[in-house]
Amino acid sequence: MKYNRKIEPFGRPRKWGDKLRVLITGGYGFIGSFVAEKFYQEGHDIFILDDLSSGKKENITFRHKSFITNVTSSNCEQIFKGHPFDMVIHLAANVNVSTSMNNPTYDADANIVGLLNMLHLSGKYGVKKFIFASSAAVYGDPLTIPIEEEHDLHPISPYGMSKQIGEYYCEQWSKLYQLDTLCLRFSNVFGPGQGNSGEAGVISIFLNRVMNKQKLVVFGDGTQTRDFIFVKDVTEAIYRSAMSELTGVYHVSTNQETTINEVIDEIKGILDSTGVGNLPAILYKDKNPGDIENSSLDNRKLMKEIDWAPKYTFSQGIYETFQWFYQQKTKSKQSKSTKQKPNKSKQDNQSVHTEKLIPLIENFVIFTIIVAAHFTLGEYFSNIDMKLLYVLIIALFFGKTQAVVSCALVIVLFSYENMMAGRDFITLFIDNEVLMQFAVYLFIGLIVGYIIDRKKIDAHGAKQELVAAGQKYDFLQDLYQEIRDQKEELETQIVESEDGIGKIYSMVQQLDSLEPDDIFVGATAVIEQTMKTNAAAIYLVNSNRYLRLVSKSRRNDLIIPSSIMVKDESVLAQVISSKENFFNKKFVENMPQMIAPIVKQDKTIAVVFIYEMNFENLTLYYQNLFHVIVSLISSSLIKATDYVQATNxxxxxxxxxxxxxxxxxxxxxxxxxxxxxxxxxxxxxxxxxxxxxxxxxxxxxxxxxxxxxxxxxxxxxxxxxxxxxxxxxxxxxxxxxxxxxxxxxxxxx
CATH class of the missing domain: 3.30.70.270 (Reverse transcriptase/Diguanylate cyclase domain)
Structure with missing residues (x-):
């Protein structure tokens, strides 16, 4: 099987200095999120493929395209087909040695099958560079320290075995399909955002336990060593390697050994200096199966090739990691305290009661002021009805409900004044003048209060409409942006996808001629590239019912006749007379897989044959594509023959x-x-x-x-x-x- 290398739109090859389309598998994970951010900051387009089994979408806050699926999924082909990636950085994997020991089938599926799927699609769809994240686990228990790239590989865990097999696949894909592959063997990577699993997860596990005041569990006596490297140094190494012409296998490490006990001492020193807390108790247990004793990778080869060196010391890296864990713990506490709120329904009821009580209290306060003014300054405002003024004020400011209360208070006050003047309480309510006075208070209060309430209702309705309109605008804005993103993605697929406008245009350029012979030659190349075949031919139809070969695929073992006699009742005769395509759906032996006529003025002037095709391409899609390509060839050939006749x-x-x-x-x-x-x-x-x-x-x-x-x-x-x-x-x-x-x-x- 040989892959067709991707043809860039309009023949313009991308260079490493251009903006690249970078696919990062596992891009929401610990290392992947740092790598994605680095490439984004350098101005490249980021695409992330992740099943979120361990990664988190919130790890990425910048603009990118997301594909939530597994690297083993068949859906990945549509992703590669619709997005012409320049580079694939494969970080998605199971990184837990213990998991690989307990469930080797899962480890093989994630680390081998997933990698093979990504390699297959990268080769098939023209990816220029493929970077594979390997591990020091491929060495097992090393014979020498530090380990050089040429050291024998003797992995002692399924995880290490899967990484070794992955490197072998990358090597073979480079040889067989000319896909530039780079395998980077990481030492023990640590840093902010790391989960509590994986070979290097010991630091994150320790820090997480420190924050929760739990015992630190050490498997072994703590004297075993690892080559710990900070994640930002790894990110820089990946980026520089990716932008170089580097291929093969290289170490990404610090070339230094650190014991587990030294890790604990470093954490204790940070706790003592910051005063955050005390180091929990340490519990030593037996070593886990598959764990090695000592490890350190020689990084000189990579340093020389890409002019790179780790910038962070172990102390700097672990301090920055500690700060991140401490911040996360603080945020968690704040979040918990925020959640501890009073019962919502009870709080809402209290709020409603308060809202009703405040206007009533304010009403009584204003009434008290009016009463005081009436009795102390009444002689100065004898021409002003202070009670009516009070009702009017309450109605204007508080509406109908409080206006009714104010009317009741005014009636009480009026009755009290008359009783103090010597009138009987009962006679007040049979006096027409008094009743008329009461009616005026009620009428003014109710009418003005109703008008004010109506305006408040209208204003509230307008406010609600404004809020709804704002929400609708936000929704439409989001929808508009989503449609624009989909439109841009669709344009990219149409222009740059495997069978898109860009590719079709570049191929049809080969048919841009006014000489029929040139078109026949170019047509064969177009058919080969589009239909993914190397067994095509074109025959001219002459008046004596003979076909004459004018163009064919350049394949040494493709032996076809230079002329064919068209027999009556044959498939070929039917194609010529009916002017319809033929597809060998029954796989009749010694018969072409596809035949299509080239028609001019209702007469078949040539016939296109495809003798062989890959089984996976014998689909309705390729049948339709064959029809389109033959139509393009026909148009070009008709134009050329018309030109020849016109210039006879x-x-x-x-x-x-x-x-x-x-x-x-x-x-x-x-x-x-x-x-x-x-x-x-x-x-x-x-x-x-x-x-x-x-x-x-x-x-x-x-x-x-x-x-x-x-x-x-x-x-x-x-x-x-x-x-x-x-x-x-x-x-x-x-x-x-x-x-x-x-x-x-x-x-x-």
């Missing part, structure tokens, strides 16, 4: 079918191109005796429709035999000599 007087000498030198040279160049690209033979014969041009018509009568007679630039009269080797040409020479036409200088190219 210019192309041929008067009264003959002998080509003038300029046009004969073009036909000869087309035949030479067909030989160079597809090994389609041709023969050029020189007529030795001088003949009058008018007498040469009988020469053309002895030739096929696909052959030409013309004059060369030096005046030599030549015959050009299409698709003819020396043996076949000899028959033509004999036929010409029988008609007393001397031919010499046979030239087979």
């Amino acid at each position: 007087q210019e192309r041929y000498y008067d009264g003959t079918v002998v080509l003038k030198p300029e046009y004969f040279a073009k036909i000869l160049a087309s035949k030479q191109k067909a030989w160079q690209q597809f090994k389609i033979p041709y023969t050029k014969l020189s007529i030795e005796k001088t003949y009058q041009l008018e007498q040469l018509n009988k020469v053309t009568q002895l030739l096929r429709e696909t052959d030409y007679v013309g004059v060369e630039a030096d005046g030599t009269l030549s015959i050009l035999l299409a698709n003819t080797d020396e043996k076949t040409a000899q028959h033509v020479i004999t036929r010409l000599q029988y008609q007393q036409i001397s031919v010499g200088g046979t030239a087979n190219d």
